[in-house]
Amino acid sequence: MSDGSEYSHVEKPLLQQLAALGWQVILGGNLGASVAEREAFREVILEERFRSALRRINPGPNRGEWLDDERLSGALLELTRAGIGKLIEVNERMTRHLLEGISVAGLPDWDQGRTQHIQFIDFQRPENNDFLAFSQFRVDEPGGQSKRFIVPDVVLFVNGIPLIVIECKSPNIVDPVTEGIKQIRRYANQRSLGMPEGNERLFWTNQFVVSTYGDRARVGTFTSGPEHYLEWKDPYPLSTNDLAEGLRKTRDALSGQEMLVAGMLTPKNLLDIVKHFVVFTVVDGKRIKIVARYQQYRAVGKAIQRLRSGKTRAIDGEADRRGGLIWHTQGSGKSLTMTFLIRAMRSDAILRSSKVVVITDRTDLEKQLAATAQISGETIERVRRAKKLRKVLAEHGPGLVFAMIQKYRDTGNAGQLGLAGDDVAEELGVLNSDESIVILVDEAHRSQTSALHANLMAALPNAAKIGFTGTPIMSAGKKKTTSIFGEFIDKYTIRQAEQDGAVVPIFYEGRTAKGAVSGGSDLDQLFEDMFAEQTPEEVEQLKTRYATIGNVLEAPSLIAAKARSIMWHYLSTIFPGGFKAQLAATSRLAAVRYRDALNDARDDFVAQLEGIEPYIIDGVEDASMDIDSLPSKMQILIRARPHLGLIRALEFVPVISGNHNDDPTWARWTDKVLQEKTIEDFKKPLGLSGQKE
Template sequence: MIPIPEPDPDPGRETPNEWTTVERPLLQQLAAMGWEYLQGDLDYPQKTFRENFRDVLLYEPLRHAIRKISAAENLDEITIDRAIRELERTDKPGGLERNRELTEKLIKGVSVLRATGGDSPHSRNVTVRFIDFDPAKQDNNSFLAINQFRIDYIGRVGFVIPDVILFVNGIPLVIIECKSPSLAETDDGGFWKPIESGINQLLRYANRRKEVELEEGVEHLFHWNQLMVSSCYYAARVATYGADYKHYVEWKDTTPFSEAEVLAEIGRSGAKLRSQEKLVAGMLRPANLLDILRHFILFQTAEGKLIKLCPRYQQYRAVQKAVVRLTTGKIREQSDKQRDERGGIIWHTQGSGKSITMVQLVRKLRTHPTLCGFKVVVVTDRTSLEQQLQDTAKLTGERARPDKDDLRPGESSSHMVKRILGEDGPDLVFCMVQKNQDREGEAVVLEYEVPVPSPRLIATDGEAGYPGSDYLLEAAENIRPGFADRQAATPNGTTKILRQVIRNEAEYPEVNSSEKILLLIDECHRSHTQGLHANLMRALPNAAKIGFTGTPIMNRDRGNTLNIFDDFIDKYSMKQAEEDEATVKIFYEGRVPLGLVENGSRLDAQVVIRFAEFTAPEQQLIMQKFATERKVMEAPKLIAVKARDMLRHYVRNILPGNCKAQVVAASQEAVVLYQKALSDARDELVREALAVDPALPVLPEEELLRRSEDERTLVAAHKDLQRVKDLQFAAVISKRHNQSADWDQWTDTGKIETNIANFKKPFEDEDNGKSSNLAILCVMKMLLTGFDAPVEQALYLDRRIVEHDLLQAIARVNRKRLLKECGYVVDYIGIARELRSALTDSEEGGEAGPRPPTGIDGVRDEIPRLRDRHLKVLEVFRSRGIAELMPIDPCIDLLEDEKIRAEFLNRLRAFLASLAIVMPRPEAMPFVRDAKILGFIAKVAANLYRDNQLNLEGVDRRMKRLIDEYVSAQGIDPRIAPVAITDINFFDQVNRKKKARARASEMKHALRHQIRLRYDEDPAHYQKLSERLEAIIKQFKDDWIALEEALRKFIEEELAREGKETVPGLDPRLHAPFFGTLKAAIEKEKGAELKSEDPEFKEVIDLTVATVDEIREKIRLVDFWRDPHSRRSLENSVYRSLLRSGKIARNTLAELATRVVEQARNLHRLLVWGNGKHRN
C-alpha cells in the first residue's frame, strides 16, 4: 500500500481539477475511516493482485480473508478454491438476476465439499463465508480502495478505467466516478451536469445505456456490485446496478456519527460538510457499508421488472435510531410512566418507502445479538394494507404468519391470531387491529320510539343551530325527490325508532406477557388512539411499540398519539421528500365545469317544487343539506357532466405521458355511476374526434393554444385516437348486503385484484401480458391509503375528505416514474381550504406552530420556473455570440463541441420538463415556438454528430411529439435514423445540404461514426482508416470546398474496397480482418512492412485461413460465448497455433491470441453463417 499523494503545500500552485477537488479528498476521507489505498497500474495487473486485466476479483486478498473468517474450519487451499469458484458461478442469464444470486452468496456464504478433513460424509460439507458481518470481528475483513483500476473488455479490444473501486476482501462492491465541478452550470449553482456525466459513464461500464445497442462495457465488474456513485464533491448521487438517471439520489445523513465528528475526522472543523463527504461518511464507512449490504439491499419486482433497491438516507437513519431505542429504552416495569419506553413514532411521508423501512428493520433485528429473538407483530387496520405489507414483507425472507399452515378446522381468524401471538419465538406475524375485538358474549338491544315533529311546526329565528334544526334536516334527508310520499306526514308529525346494540364484552385476555415482542403499527394515527388499541395492549402488555405513519400528526391528536407511542424516532416530511426527489411534486387544480352551475340552478327549482309546504328558510336549509351531502353528488346528470370534464382533462394532460388516474366519488352508488359515465364520455369524445374539422389537428401549436379547451381536447384525442378508443375504466368498491347483481363485477375480490394489477401495468410494454389499457379507477375509500402505483399521476376528487385522509389520498400521485414530472390533484368539490388546513394544522407546519403549507402548488406556480429555464437554454448560444436561434446553422456548428452539447442537452431537458407541466394551458404559448426550434436543433445535431442522447429519449411524450411534428414539417422524418456511408442513399442526403461546410461536416461525422462502429471487427484496418481521415481533416481544416472533395474521394475509395478481395486467396469480409491483425503483429515483430512478394506473406495467409477455420469450428456451439471455459479453451488453441507458426515472439502470444478471439466474438454471425471458402 502507498500513501495518498498530499496536496501541494502552496495551494496557489495547484490547479483545481478532478483529482485535486474530488478524487483525492474522497480517498483521504476513506483512509481516515479505515480504508487502505492502492494506486492502480495501467501496465502491470500483478500490482493490483491480478494475473490479467480482465480479472475483477482480487484472489489473493479474497483467499486471505476466507482463511481468517474460517480459521476455526482450518480450510485447505483446494476447498478455498472451490468456494471461490462457487462465488463466481451463476447460471442466471440477466445482469440483475445474476447480481441477485451472487449478492445472496456474499451475505450467506456458499456450501462446498471439503477436499480434506471431516469425520463423516455429512461433515465434509462446509459453509464458507466471504465477509465477516459481525461488528466485533471487522478486523477479519480487508477494505481496499483502488483508483484508476484498469479492466479489459472480454471479447473485444479495449479497456475502461473507473476512478475508484472499493473492494471488501478483494470483492468489488462499490464503483465511484469522480467529475470535476468545473463542468457545472455555476450560474444557478446546479451540479447536475457533472453528476449526469458520471452516471452516464457508470451506465456505459455496466452496459446499461438504453440509447446504445452495442456492447460497450465490462459487465462482469458488476456481478457483485452493491453501490454506484457519481460525485463532483459539491454534489454526489448514489444508486444500485440497474438504476437509471432518475434513481440516483443524494445521501444527506452521517449516522451514527454527527457532522461535527465527521468534520473533525477529516480535519475540517468549523466548516460545512459537502455532499460527497456526507455520502462517504454515511454509506462507505466500513461498518455502514457491511450493514447496508446485509440488511438494506433488496430486490423487488415492479411493473413486471426486477429492480435492486439500496436504502435512502432517512430509512437507514430511522432503522438505526429504532434499534438504539429498542436496546436502551426502559421496559414497562422500569418506567416511571408505567409504559414501555422502547418504541416511538416513525413519520415518513407517503411515497418515501415506509413499508420498505419496516422490512429493513426486521432484517436488522434478526442479526442483532439481543433483538434477534423478538416476535415481530405487524398491525394494520385495513385488509388492503395488510395484503400490501405482507407482499412487501416477503423481502425479509421470513415466513409471514398466519399462512395456510396455521389453519385449524373450525377455528375463527381471531382465535388463530390469539394462538399465534401466544406462541414464543421470533415469528413475523400480521394481524388487523379489528381482529383483537372480542365479539363474543350476550348482546342487549334497546329500542325507543320518538316523535319527529313536522318541519312546518318548527319555529325559526334565522340563526344557525337553532333548536330543532337537526330534526328538520333528518326530515329532509328521508324525503328523496321522486320517491317520497309527502301525504304520509300527519299534523302531529311522524315517529322514528332509535336502536342501540350493547354487547356484554368480556375483558380481552392477556395472550403473551413476553417483553420480547415488537409491535410495528402501520398508520398509527388512526385507530390506535381508540379502544381497539387497548385490546391489543391487554393482549400483549409488555410489548414494545413502534408506530409508522405516512401523514403528519394533527396538532389536536399529537398529545394522545405521543402518550401511546412515546416520542418521535424519526421524521421525514413531504417537503423533504420533494427536495430529495424521492417523490414528485404535486400540483393542485380546482375545476368547476359550467354544466355544474347549470345543474345547480335546476336543483334550486326542484327543492321549491318538491318541498312547497316548507317555508323559504326551511327550503334553504334543505337545499344546503342536499348541496353538501352525497345525494346531490350521486345525481347522474351531475356525475355525467363531471365525468366528461375529467376524461377530457385526462386526455389533454395525463394520457400523453402514458400515466393513469383515480376518481374519488362520494358514495358507492356514485362510484358505479362514474364508471359508466366515463365510458360514455369516452365514446362521445371518440365520435367528436372522428368528426373534427380536418384543419384543426394540423394547426401550429401556437395557434392551437389560442383555441378553446374543448378544441384542444379534440386535437389531443384525434392524435391518439386508438389509445382513446381502448381506454378502460373500473369501479373498486367493497361488497354490500343485498347489492344489485350489476355490482358483482366491481365487488368480487378476484376481479378487484385483477383490476388493481391491470391498473398498475403500463399502457405499453414489449410483453403484451405486462401492459393494460385500464386507465382510471373509480373509488370511494378503497385504494386511498397505502396504494402504491407509480403509474398514477392524477387524482380527481369529488368527495369531501379532510385531515389525515386527505393527505393520504393526495399522496397517491407522488410516486416517481420515468417521464413523470409531477402529480395532479384535480378538485371538483372544493377542498382547497381543507387541504391548506390539513397541511397547516399538522407536523408539516413545523415545531414552531402553523405556517403556510408547502409542497402543493398550483400549475401556474411552474410558469416562473419555465421562464427561467427557457432563458438558460437560450443562454447556451447567446453567451457564445449567437443571439438568435434562426438560422440554425451557427447553433449546429457550435454543438460540435461535446461539452457544449452536454450543457445544451441538460438545459433543454429541464426546459421541456417545465413546459410539459404547463402545457396545454395558454400560458405555455410564448414558449412553444422556441421549444420546437430547440428540439429541431437537437434532432439535426443528433443525426450530424451521431449523438443518440440528443434524440431526447426520456423527454415527456407530448414534448417529443411536438418536436417530431415540427421536424417533419421541415422535411425530416424523425423516425429515420442517420444514413450510414455504406447506404446507397448516403450522398443523396449529403447533397441536400446547401453549404459546403454542412456537406463536409455530414461526411466527416458519418465516417467517424462508421469507424467507431466497426473498429472491433478489424482494428488494424480501421485504425489506419482513422489516421487517414484525421490527416485529411487537419490538412483541409478551414477550406470547406477542398475538404468536401477530399472526403467524397475518401468515402468512394472505402466503398470500392467493400466486398472486393484485397488479398488473393482470402475472403475480404471473413479472413481479411484476421489477416490484418496477424500481419500487423508480425510487422511489429520484424520492424518492417510485409509485401505481397515476401515469402512470409503467403505464410501469413495460410496461418489466417487455418486460424479462422479452427475458430469457426469451435464457436458453432450454442451459447459458446456465455461459457468462460469454452472461451479460454479457444484462446489456448489459438495460442498454440500461433506458437507453432514460429512467426511471433512468445512474450506477445497471449495478448495476440486474446485479440484474435475478441475479433471472433465481434464477427460471430459472419463466422458462423458466412461462406468463407478459401480460393486457391
Template sequence: MSRKGSPGTLGRETTSEVVLIPRLRSALQRLNPGLSAAALEQAIEELTRARFDLTPVQANREIYQLFKQGVPVTTINDEDEEVRELVQVFDWRIPSSNDFLLVSQLRISGQLYHRRSDLVGFVNGLPLVFCEFKTSHRRVEDAYHGNLRDYKDTIPQLFWYNAIIILSNGTESRIGSVSASWEHFFEWKKISSEDEEGVISLETMIRGTCDPARLLDILENFTLFSDASGRVKKIIAKNHQYLGVNNALEAVKDIKQNQGRLGVFWHTQGSGKSLSMVFFSEKVRRRINGNWTFVIITDREDLDNQIYKTFASVGVITEAEEQVRAESGEHLKQLLRADHRTIFTLIQKFYAEKGQEYPELSQREDIIVITDEAHRSQYDTLARNMRTALPKAAFLGFTGTPLMMDGEEETRSVFGDYVSIYNFRQSIEDGVTVPLYYENRIPELELVNATFNEDIEQVIEDAGLDEQQEKRLEREFAREYHLFTNDDRLEKIAEDIVQHFMGRAQAGKAMVVSIDKMTAVRMYDKVQTHWWRYRDDLQQQFSRCTDEIQRQALAEQIASMDETDMAVVVSQGQNEIEDFRKKGLNILPHRQRMVKGGLEQKFKDAENPLRIVFVCAMWMTGFDVPSLSTIYLDKPMRNHTLMQTIARANRVFHDKVSGLIVDYVGVFRNLQKALAIYGSGSGGGIQEGDTPVQDIDELVEELTQALAELLAFCHMIHRPSSARKATSASSSSKTPRTSWSATTRFSANSSPRVGRPSNSTKLPYRTPPPTNTPPSSKSWESCSPVSSLTAAAVISAPS
C-alpha cells in the first residue's frame, strides 16, 4: 500500500507517524533486491503496526529483534507455494549503504498530546536517535525530568524504534537507553581509543556515538535487553565497554599472530565486566567466521552463578541450564567434547585422579576460554589440565583488579598483556561507580596487622574457609583467632555497628563481614541484642520529648528499627548443627531462612526491609546490590580479595554518593603496600599513592584546613584597603600566599564530589530566539555527524 505525504511532513500522512515510510521503502528495496514489492510491504506493515498495548521498552525489544534478525514475511513462489523470507532492515557491514537523515523540531502527535522534538536521527526512515537539548545555564538533568519522561508518556511511539537517547546543554552531555533512569545516563568521553584524553563535550558524544559506523555498531553489537529484575530493561554499552570489547575483537582477528593470547581485560569492579563478556562473545559470533564456543571459567560458585545468570537474563543462552553448566568433572568433559555455544564451569572441575594425565578433549581452534579473575587460580595443576584439554583454544582473562606488579608474570605468559584497562579512577570520574571511603572505628579494638603472618592471611583468603580450613584456623592460629573472637571485643563491635548504622547520614543496606561462620552467627545475635536496646532508648526519649519535630524524627527512627530485618548468609557444612551446638549456637533457623527465605532477592530489593546481612565469605564476590552502601569489615584480607569485597559498596544507586567501609580489623593500616598493584604502570592516569579508597579522617582534616584558609582569605579581603595593602606588602616580603592553591588541591584531589576533569573542553553553544519555522532536515551523508547534529541543535535549540 502506497503512502504519500507533503514535503513539509517528510512524507508522513499524519503527525502521529514517526516512521518515514518513503525512505524506509526505498531502503528495503535497495537492501533486499531479490524480494517482491508485496514482501517489502509486509515488512513495512510489521515494522509500523501500533504497539500501544506494550510499554515503550517492551515495544522497543520487539522491534529490535526485527532490526537484528530481519523481518519475517511470507510470499508465494512461482509454484504457488508459501515461502518464508527475512527482510533485512539495515546494512550492518557497509554503513554508507544506509540512508541517514536528521530532523530538527519534528512535530509528533500522541493519542492525546502533541510534542515537538529537538532533534531526531533517522536511519532508513526509522527514528533511532533522539536528542533533547537545554541551554547552557540549565542542568542536563532537566532534559530528563522535564522533557524525556513526559515524551515517553505522551508520544511513546517515537521510542519504539530508539537506539540511543542523548541529553545535553552543550557543555555536559549524557547518553542512555529508553528504559534508563537518570542515574544510568552516562558520559561518553572517548571516540575511538582508550589512549585518548577523556573530554566531556557534545562534540565528543556525537563523534563517539552518532558516526554512522559507530551508531550501527552500538545498535547491532552493544545493545541488550534484560529481565533479571522482573521487568524489561534495555542496556547499551558504556564508553569503556565499547572500546574494550572492540580491542578484544581485534585480538581475535589477530589470533594466529598472538597465538591465542588475547590479553587481560582489566575493568574495575562494578563497571560491568559480565556484560562486557556478553558483548564480546556475541560480537565475535556475528562478525568473525567460525562455529565459536565460549568456555566461561571461574573459581567460585557465586561467581559462576552470577555470570551464568547475566548471560541467561539477556537471552543469549539458547540451551537448557543443565546442558551448558558443568555439574561435575565428567560432565565437563562431555560438554567440551560436544558442540555448545557457551559452557560455564568452575576451574576445579578440571581435576584428574592422582597419577593420571588429564585427557585432550578438543582440537578445535574456534574455542575461546574466558576466565574471570584471571590472576587468582589459573596457573596450578588445574590450569595446566585446562590447557591440555583444549590445546588450540584462545584465552582471554577478565579481572576486576589489576595484575600484581610482582608474582603474576605467568598471567601474561598465558593471556598476554592488557588488552583493555579501565581503572578505579576512570570509573569514579565517569560516574560508573561511586567513590569509596573508609573509617577506623573504636581504634582500641583494632588488631595490629603485623601479628598476622602470611600463613593466616592465606588460610583466610582460601575460597571461603571450608570446615577443614576453619578448624585449621582455630587450631594453628589459636592466639590470633582468640583475639578476633574474644567475646568482649565482639560485644563492643556489635554495639558500635548499631550506633553507626542508625547514625549514618546516607541510608542504604549494610553487610557485616566476620572471620568465619561461627563468628558471623555470634555477631548476628549480639547486634540483635544491641539493636533492641538502642530501640528501647529511643522509645524512652520519645516518651520524654515535648518538641513535635523531634518527636516526629524519633517516631520515624523507631518505626525503621521495628521493620528492619537482618539475616545470616553462610555456606552449608557437614555436621554443622552439632558443630554450632557445641559453641552454644543454633544454625537451624538461619539455615531455614537461607534455604527457603529468598534472601538474595530480598536483599537486592532496595524497598525490602532486609537491610543488614552477616557473612564471612558468601556474597562478597559476584553479588551486586546497588543499594548496599556500608560494609562493616572485621576479617583480615589482602590484595584482590580485599578489593573485591569492598567493591560491593561502589555500585551506583539513585542518590547514593559513595560507599563506606568501616574497618574494625585494621586491614587498611598498610593499604599502600597492599595496593602496590596500583602502580603508575597501570595506566589511566594512576599515580603513585592513588588508591580506590580514601580515609574519611584525612579528608576531614584537609577540608578543615581548606575552610580555615578560605575564612582567613575572606577576612583579609573585607579589611580596609590600607590594611590589605599593608598585609600584602608584608606577605610579599615574607612567603607567598597559598590559600587558593591549597583550596584548589583539595577540590581537585580529595573532595568526595566527583567533578569535571580539569582538562575537559566545552563546545560553544548558542540559543537563538524561538522560531515557528517548519522542521528542518539535512542529509546525514552530506556532512560529518558533528556538524550535522550541532548545526541542527544550534538552529533550533529550545530554551
C-alpha cells in the first residue's frame, strides 16, 4: 500500500511475534527476483528443508538417519502429485498423508527388511520440526507464464510444507478483513468465476487461512465463505494476562492479530490444531473443510487436562473428579467439540486406551455425532437395545460407543434406562468397574435425570463423566447437574457467540403472563390469561377437567388460543422477513393438537383476508386512505394480502417420536422418512414451489 501501513502495522508485527515464538523468518520482499529456497517460482514445497526435516524426524537403526534421496523423492511425490479430483479432494488426501504418514521401502538389514512408516510432521515433539514464515511468497500461476503470479503476504511452512496462508491488509481501507478473504479465495480458485485465477497447488496441503489487518484477524479454511471466518479470541493455554505481559502491553491493548498468533500459531498449538481440530464434512451436499473455533480448542484442552489430572473415585473416596460440564451455547458446534475431544484423547498416552461412551437422547443428534466422530478413524458401535448395551459396556479395553436414550419419564424407579427401540426400560446392573471409561453426555441439562444418572453410575461406577449443554442451567437444576458431572470445565455463552458472529442475536418476546405453572396461584393466572373470554362458570369447569399442569398445557382450548396468537404474531412479525418458524410443544399430544389448531388459525386468517371490504383495499391502493390510520389488525391484514396464496399454502408438520400405543392417525408424524424430508424442506427458502413470493 502507498502509505506503508499494510507492512508496518500488520505484516511486520506479525512476523516479529512469530519470530519470538520460534519461527524462522524470510523476508521474501527483499529478495527481488530470487526464488529463495526453490529452483523456480512454480514450486510450493521447499525441497531442501523438506528432505532435511524428514531425515531428522524419521530416525533409523540406532537413531541415525537412513532415508536416502530415492525414498525422499518418493515421499515428496506423494505431496506434489495431485491425481484426479477437485481441490477439496486433493487437500483431503494430502491432509491424510500429513496426519498418518506413508510407507516406504525399508532396509535389508533392519527389521527384517520390512516396509517402514515415516511421518511428514513430528506431532509428538513439536521442537523437532522446522518452522518457517516466508513473507511475500510468490507462486507463478499454472501454464509456465511467469507474468501471471500470486503473492500471499505470509505463508507458514512446517518441514518445508506450506500449511497456512495469511493475507495482511491495511487498516486504512474499507472492510480490510473482507478484502483479505476475497484475495485468499482468489488465490485458491474458490470464487467460481469459470476460469483459474490463482494457484491451487499452494493449497494442496493447506490447513487453514487467516485474513488480518492487525486490530482484527479472522480464520477459516479455503472452503469457507466470508461469513464463516471468525476471530480467535483466546491464547489458551497461555492466559491473556501472560500474553499481554510478554508483549509488554496492557490486556485491553492486545490486538486480534496478536491473540490469534499466540493461540493458533505457537508451534505446539499449531500442530495440535492440525492433528486434532481440522475436519472434513458435508454441508448442504458440499464437501468442506472446517477448523475449530477458539472455544472448542480451549474446552477440549481443559477437558483433557482434567481427565489426566483429576482424582478417580477410588482416590477421592467420594466421587470421580475427572469430569465436569462444558456449557457452550446452541450453534457453537458441540458435536464437533465432542469429536475433537475424542481425537485428542486418542493421541494422549494416558487416555488413548479409554472406552468412550456417548449418550444422546435424539436420533438426529446421534446421527450427527456419529458422522462427525467417524473422522477420528475409529469403529463406532451404535447401540439401540439394552441387551447389546450390556454386552458392549461390559467389554474391557478401548472403544467408541453411541447409545441413544429415550426421553425420560419419572416412573418411580430411578434404575430404569430406556433405549431407543426398547418396549420397556431395563435395569443394566453393574457392567464394568474399569476406571478407563469416559462417558460423554449430550444435552446434559435434560439427560441428567435420576433415571439416567442412577443407571449409568450403577453400570459404570468408576467412569469419568463429561456433560455437554447448550442451554443455560437454571439454579434449580445447576446443583443437581454439577453434582453428577462435576464443576464447569468451560463456558461459552450466547452473548459471547453473538459478539463473535457465530450466531445471530436472539430476541425474546413474552406472549402471555405465565408460560409455566409452579403453584396454585400461577395456575389461576394462566387460566385468567388464556381463557379471559370464558365466563367464571366455564373457567371453573375447565379447572375441574384439566387439573394438572400437563393437562392444562395440552388442553385444546388453551392450544387453540395460543395458536391464534402465534398465527397473528408470525404473519405480522416473522413472515414479512421471509422466515419460517418452529414451535416446541410440551408433549407429543400437544404437538399434534397444535398442528390442527394452527391449521384452523391459518384458515381463519385467510377468511379475514378474503373478507376485507373492497372500499378499504381501493382506498389504500389509490392512497386516499392512510393505512396507518386503520386498526392494527386491519393493517396486518392489508400488508399480508399480497401473499394470500402463500399464506393459504402454509403447512404445519409435527415431528414426534413413535410408540406402539400411539393413535393410528399419528403414524405419518412419526415416519422417519417423512421427518427427514420435512427437515430438508424446512431448510429451503420460504415460498411456493416453482414460484417466487
